[in-house]
Amino acid sequence: MLFAARESETMTQPVNNRPDTPCVAVCxxxxxxxxxxxxxxxxxxxHWVSMSQAExxxxxxxxxxxxxPRRKI
Structure with missing residues (x-):
């Protein structure tokens, strides 16, 4: 349950607090x-590096x- 709470917090962060990329190294x-x-x-x-911020x-x-993303914390 703790993991779910942490993951939820990470994924609902404001846009300006998001990681640079959604990549979780599980390609x-x-x-x-x-x-x-x-x-x-x-x-x-x-194309991620060349996409606009809006994209x-x-x-x-x-x-x-x-x-x-399925990110582990």
Whole structure:
């Protein structure tokens, strides 16, 4: 239960307190359409550094809604 509470706190942080990337080093984009760790598509992963902040925020909003990233604290 403690883990769930900590994870919930991390994923509901204000936008300005989010990590630089949703990556959790559990990459599966070579085999899956959506990464099992962060919830991004292979295209989103490969273009992350060149995406605008608005594009990144849209990805963050979607993956958080879908229960990602699966980050261990």
């Amino acid at each position: 599966s984009t070579l085999f899956d359409d959506i990464c099992r760790g962060c919830g991004r598509t292979a295209t989103e992963v490969s 990144k925020d849209a990805v963050w909003d979607r993956i958080i809604r879908e229960g990602y």
